[in-house]
Amino acid sequence: MPAGTLQIRAISGHSGTVPGRGVQREEEVCKYIDVTTCIGCKACEVACVEWNDHPFRETTFDNTYQTMPSTEWNYYNLIRFAEDERDGNLMWLMRKDQCMHCEDPGCLRACPADGAIIKYENGIVDFQQDNCIGCGYCISGCPFDIPKFNEKTKKVYKCTLCSDRVGQGLEPACIKACPTGCLHFGTKSDMVQIASSRAKQLREQSGFADAGVYDPASIKGTHVIYVLHDIKRPERYGLPANPVIPPSYTYWKWLAKPTGLLMAGLGLLAVFFHRVTVGPKLEQPEEPPPIEHQPDTLEAERKEQP
Amino acid sequence: MSSSVERFDERARRAADRVGSTRVHRGELLRHPVYTRVLHWLVAIAFVLSLLSGFAVYSPWLFHFLTPIFGGGPMTRFLHPWFGLSFDIFFLFQFLNWFGPMTWTGADTRWLKRIKVYVTNAVKLESEDVGFFNAGQKLYFWAIALSGVLFLITGLLMWFDNVMGRWIVAVSYVIHDLAGLLMLAGFIIHFYEGTAAMPGTFRAMVDGTVTEKWARTHHPAWYRAVTGREPRDAYEEEKRRQGRKSI
Amino acid sequence: MVGRPSLRALSAVTARVARLLLPFVEIPHDLANDLGINGGDRVKVTSARASYIARAMVTGRIKPMLIDGKKTYQIGIPIHWGYRGIAEDEGKTALNPVNLLSPTVVDPNAYTPEFKGFLVKLEKA
Numbered sequence: 001m002p003a004g005t006l007q008i009r010a011i012s013g014h015s016g017t018v019p020g021r022g023v024q025r026e027e028e029v030c031k032y033i034d035v036t037t038c039i040g041c042k043a044c045e046v047a048c049v050e051w052n053d054h055p056f057r058e059t060t061f062d063n064t065y066q067t068m069p070s071t072e073w074n075y076y077n078l079i080r081f082a083e084d085e086r087d088g089n090l091m092w093l094m095r096k097d098q099c100m101h102c103e104d105p106g107c108l109r110a111c112p113a114d115g116a117i118i119k120y121e122n123g124i125v126d127f128q129q130d131n132c133i134g135c136g137y138c139i140s141g142c143p144f145d146i147p148k149f150n151e152k153t154k155k156v157y158k159c160t161l162c163s164d165r166v167g168q169g170l171e172p173a174c175i176k177a178c179p180t181g182c183l184h185f186g187t188k189s190d191m192v193q194i195a196s197s198r199a200k201q202l203r204e205q206s207g208f209a210d211a212g213v214y215d216p217a218s219i220k221g222t223h224v225i226y227v228l229h230d231i232k233r234p235e236r237y238g239l240p241a242n243p244v245i246p247p248s249y250t251y252w253k254w255l256a257k258p259t260g261l262l263m264a265g266l267g268l269l270a271v272f273f274h275r276v277t278v279g280p281k282l283e284q285p286e287e288p289p290p291i292e293h294q295p296d297t298l299e300a301e302r303k304e305q306p
Numbered sequence: 307m308s309s310s311v312e313r314f315d316e317r318a319r320r321a322a323d324r325v326g327s328t329r330v331h332r333g334e335l336l337r338h339p340v341y342t343r344v345l346h347w348l349v350a351i352a353f354v355l356s357l358l359s360g361f362a363v364y365s366p367w368l369f370h371f372l373t374p375i376f377g378g379g380p381m382t383r384f385l386h387p388w389f390g391l392s393f394d395i396f397f398l399f400q401f402l403n404w405f406g407p408m409t410w411t412g413a414d415t416r417w418l419k420r421i422k423v424y425v426t427n428a429v430k431l432e433s434e435d436v437g438f439f440n441a442g443q444k445l446y447f448w449a450i451a452l453s454g455v456l457f458l459i460t461g462l463l464m465w466f467d468n469v470m471g472r473w474i475v476a477v478s479y480v481i482h483d484l485a486g487l488l489m490l491a492g493f494i495i496h497f498y499e500g501t502a503a504m505p506g507t508f509r510a511m512v513d514g515t516v517t518e519k520w521a522r523t524h525h526p527a528w529y530r531a532v533t534g535r536e537p538r539d540a541y542e543e544e545k546r547r548q549g550r551k552s553i
Numbered sequence: 554m555v556g557r558p559s560l561r562a563l564s565a566v567t568a569r570v571a572r573l574l575l576p577f578v579e580i581p582h583d584l585a586n587d588l589g590i591n592g593g594d595r596v597k598v599t600s601a602r603a604s605y606i607a608r609a610m611v612t613g614r615i616k617p618m619l620i621d622g623k624k625t626y627q628i629g630i631p632i633h634w635g636y637r638g639i640a641e642d643e644g645k646t647a648l649n650p651v652n653l654l655s656p657t658v659v660d661p662n663a664y665t666p667e668f669k670g671f672l673v674k675l676e677k678a
Contacts (some may be wrong), residue, residue, distance in 0.1 A: 002664040031343045061577060061593055061608045061610075062592075062593070062594025063593050063609075063610055064610070065610075083612060083613050083614060085613060090613050092614055110368065112363045112364070112369070113363075113369070113379050114366060114369050114370065114379075131379065132379075132380070133363070133379035133380045133382065133383040134383055134384070135383050135464075135467075136464075136465070136467040136475075137475070139467060139472075139475075140467055140470075140471075140472040140473075140475035140476055140479075141472075141476075142472075143594060145472075150560065154380060154384070175352060195507070232337065246472060246473060246476030246477075247476075248476045248477065248479055249476065249479075252479065252480045252483065256480075256483075257364065257365065257483065258365075259541050260369070260483070260487045261364075261368075262367055263487075263491075264487070264490050264491070265495070267490075267491055267494050268494060271494055271495070271498045274425075274498075274503070275498070275502045275503060278425070278426055278427050278456070279427065279472065279523070280502060280503050280504060280505055281430075281503060281504045282430075282505060282523075283505070283506055283519040283520045283522075283523045283524075283540065284430050284431050284519070284522070284523040285541060285544055285545045285548055286430075287548045
């Protein structure tokens, strides 16, 4: 962190922890979303659209309160609604869906363009559209189906965890807008601690025996964590239970590709040396007849000496 | 191939010959007419452009080196599928043109068994049963045909990757790259064989002719079919003529 | 609705939210099945005073009630929308606001209706 950043000590009328207050200077940030206290008001959706200067999209009616079926290139975060019936109990589940800012991002791994996706020390994964070539590999690399393609500009977009705000010591726009305080922002260890104690409270006092923290180890953890009523079945909330990056983006890209390139290089050298040693296939019969034995000039000179 | 394809080929060849010409001198044989030559160079250009633009995306080490050729990263990504599509379309015509002469025979299997002799130049003259194309050329042709199909399928899946499933794209990625590497290997060998390794070959694709001596040396069965003379006899005659010239 | 929202409207969250969907009526599953209504269909809600056309949102969150042995349903129109909007101006949706349905006794200052629960008829439009 550069010296002289405006770190905030206190914020008026603010719910949740103040980012960075009273903690050791730790680089990694985290957004913690408590799904159990979300009321689905969509203030976070509005704040995100406002902060990123996107226009409101025309929406359609889909028999749900959900604004649209999935995030879009100009709509980075979306509350997903699900009416889930289990054991005769109906629960109306609401989850704020956006980029998970994985510790081991699939998008970054798949991307072939230099500098199009960068991960900061604080854990935020940011797209740099200037360097994006529009191939869309990041879309297939993401286990959460987040990056979205813009047909006109041929670039891909997603939630930035308000890297511009965080860089100035502020919390992301969605966290600022949330009225119930279900969105929290701070260091990763702080957020994990708060989330764990909330999950414990849900299990012991609120009767949600399966409550837990969603921070998948299969991608080495994420910088956006959830507390869910039911950690055993994250699919109820539209989350993958075991998010994985397609292995081809690891083994092929980082092992087999360089090997292939090396072999191509060796092939070129082999061809060059073949020509220099074995030589060309000349038309037969060659003329004039080839000289079979060339006398050694040094030997001849030595013989001349008396 | 069906007779309609042959008729199309014939019409194309005649049309091409009206536009261009192949001058065959004494002691030379017509090897590739205008139509074939034009197709070959169209395929070659489309292939090289696909190869370079593909390698820019394939390898981070070559990214900054190759993308300026096409005008930057996004332009390279935009052009690559179009180059690839052109390659597939041009090669389709070349496939129809050469499907017949490229059929695999017993002579080709025997040729492959002698591959070590061929590579080390242990024997100067090709065996009597080598026809218009030798087994190596046929192998390359069929490898391109296979790769062309793989490129097309995986390429289309990757071109429209924002609607295709994740795993389809991730698998296509690998197959497309493997086909690319196969083609690169074949291309290096093909380029070498057509230029430095075999003098008198490159002119076949530029002027369309080869010397009779070249034909006797590298494709004796074709020489026999075209001139009616025995390649071995002509070789001995030539050797005697050279013997008289020497001191 | 596509358009650049003003900064002043930032505080009125519900108004912004309402702009994110189309006018709708929440209908329980059983009632929807009885009337042959699917999610997204146009429906007409009629009270003693007026009628209102909107889209049906079929949901499991409202359960039917058994009153005097008779199955009785409650339907909900939680967002009353504005009198006019961008869509209305383009002539695209119903022009009647929901408030015409409720009894015409209002608070003299805020014009909030006195009573928001009343009998209606629901049918496919």
